[in-house]
Amino acid sequence: MEIIFATLSQLLTPMNFLVILGGTTAGLFVGAMPGLTATMALAVLLPFTFAMPPLQGLAALGAVYMGAIYGGSFAAILVNTPGTPSSIATAFEGFPMSKQGRAVEALYVATISSVIGGMAGVLFLLLLSPPLAKLSLKFGPAEYFWVAVLGLTLISSLSKGNALKGLLGGCLGMLLCTIGVSPIGGETRYTFGFPVLQGGVEMIVALIGLFVIPELFDMASKAQAALSAVSMDGHKPVSMWRVIKKVLSMPGNLIRSCVIGEIIAIIPGAGGNIANLVAYNEAKRASKTPERYGTGITEGLVATESSNNVTVAGSMVPLLTLGIPGAPPDAVILGVLLLHGLRPGLELFTTSGTLTYGFILSMGLASIALLPVGLLGSRLIYKVIFKTPYYFLVPTIGLATILGTFALRNSITDVAIMLILGIIGYGLKQVGIGAAPIVLGLILGGIAEMGYIQTILRGMSLKIPSLKLFENPLSLILLGMVLFSALWPFITHFFKKQRGEAIA
Amino acid sequence: MKNNTNTINSDLICGIIGLVIAGIFWHQTSSDISWMTTRFPTYLICILVLLSASLLVKAWVKPSRKVLFEAKDGNNGRIVITGIALLVWVTAMPWIGFYVTSVTLISFLIWYLARARMQVSAKNMCLWIPIVAVEVGFFYFIFSKLLYVPLPKGIFF
Secondary structure, eight states, X not given: OHHHHHHHHHHOSHHHXXXXXXXXXXXXXXXXXXXXXXXXXXXXXXXXXXXXOHHHHXXXXXXXXXXXXXXXXXXXXXXXXOSSGGGHHHHHHHHHHHHTTOHHHHHXXXXXXXXXXXXXXXXXXXXXXXHHXXXXXXXXXXXXXXXXHHHHHHHHHHSTTOHHHHHHXXXXXXXXXXXXXXXXXXXXXXXXXXXXXXXXXXXXXXXXXXXXXXXXXXXXXXXXXXXXXXXXXTOOOOOHHHHHHHHHTOHHHXXXXXXXXXXXXXXXXXXXXXXXXXXXXXXXXXXXXXGGTTSOOHHHHHHHHHHHHHHHHHTHHHHHHHSOXXXXXXXXXXXXXXXXXOOSSHHHHTTTHHHHHHHHHHHHHHHHHHHHHHHHHHHHHHHHHHHSOXXXXXXXXXXXXXXXXXXXXXXXXXXXXXXXXXXXXXXXXXXXXXXXXXXXXXHHHHHHHHHHHHHHHHTTTSSSGGGGGGOSHHHHHHHHHHHHHHHHHHHHHHHHHHHHHHHO | OOOOTTEEEHHHHHHHHHHHHHHHHHHHOOSSSOHHHXXXXXXXXXXXXXXXXXXXXXXXXXXXEEETTOOTTOOHHHHHHHXXXXXXXXXXXXXXXXXXXXXXXXXXXXXXXXTTTSOOOHHHHHHHHXXXXXXXXXXXXXXXXXXXXXXXXXXXX
């Protein structure tokens, strides 16, 4: 508790407030533009944090993340196009509300639900991280290996109908991670005759390329004119207090959606994109009037917007404790942590406690900042975003992407690698291999390799060194989870088939 | 099974891509280095081959079909030109300089992409180029003067 108060005194400075407000606003702008994801927002705005002290930089990124996830609701409500995948279900209720002349009410509901969700995520993070970080002390190399494998198998079970392609993407990412100097052994491998590859593929470079460039190509291809949104002018004025009371009058919905968001956030690879759909579906199932869903009711909007904002801080639980990103945007945060020499685990909560708790609390402040930024700036954001022509947007994002990548290591080679990976990523996306499994493979590859080789080295005295991977009860539990998650898509497929045959 | 000419068997393509990549990495796996360096990637290559083979079997038994480069009201030509422009941008930057290359390439992209939806006149360009110059100048100032990033200077700046 003392550390939290000590952190607060460092965090509550006018400059930090400004940074959090600025980050939330910037994230909101990017997130509100359809096609631009929270990962993209973080990747593009990352270099702006380089000149900041570590806590301020992390607070800015947390604020950008929070703002971007919330910003996705703007486009979903006003254009019927989710700004980010985390707002897919928001469009189901938000857009019908806009068409009924209730756009302002929908934006208020989304804002208040997002604030509640964001705060709940921070609370979950504060409560769950320290015990999990302590548990991580029991993790040896073998357990880390299985955690990394579990992350990959979860990707496959979450890649709906594309389990094999999800795994293939993860495997490609892991192979990409092996380029350069090996972590144990120190020998150079897979440089393909290019000495520049000796340093390996920088994670953030790959992340920017794989997430941003394909979206840029899609925008260029579609060449959409400035988005035609439902106008906010002439909409019914709404009392803010009435909306707050209305949202708070559904505690069951809020609690259920926040818990769903947190559970999904902890699963590596899953994030707001899945949480909002599951929460919406569960709210509909629990409703006494499910037939009204899709016609513009606030319950659905509350469920989606609270659950997706829980995932922002919630997905940091596996990241800060085990070093495994809960969602793709967390990969950028992990990159920044490593850039500042911070390694996930218990040390992050003890030696670097002030910084870590500062970062967590800054996300709470960012979620509160959504209130003034979203409510006061909504009309300005509406005007800027929906009047900006695509032909200015595409090259501007290109410029920010190139600059951001270059600024990482002042290397033009990194920019070239980013572009090449982006082009390859676009091609792979066309055949059904998404960027998320590749990036997660790239992150988990290093953890898996270190865990595997260290375990084998420790088991050299055994007749079969690999048996060391199955020695501890914790390893066996994790192995069980790996098998369950790997077989889950096939089990559900089997039961669906059985049910189908029974109905026929 | 839907099998029109516009769709491709995406499982088959993924399987082939997986096998090609596995082959490239296998070819690069040297026997001169220690097992600590090669064992993990070798296992990965084996898993990649297994997954690719499974996708090839699926492509034969129950293929997923997909429209390649599917874009509603989209134009694949614009993807190619945007991609080439980005590559030229990055290649020319160290020679010509960050500011001049960026203003030139952004102005070109704006002109090219705007043509998809409107008639671009010389008057439009006379208005847009100064906006681009100011925009790039803003980024140049932030990165080189505030963040101290040594942006490529080239023959201009």
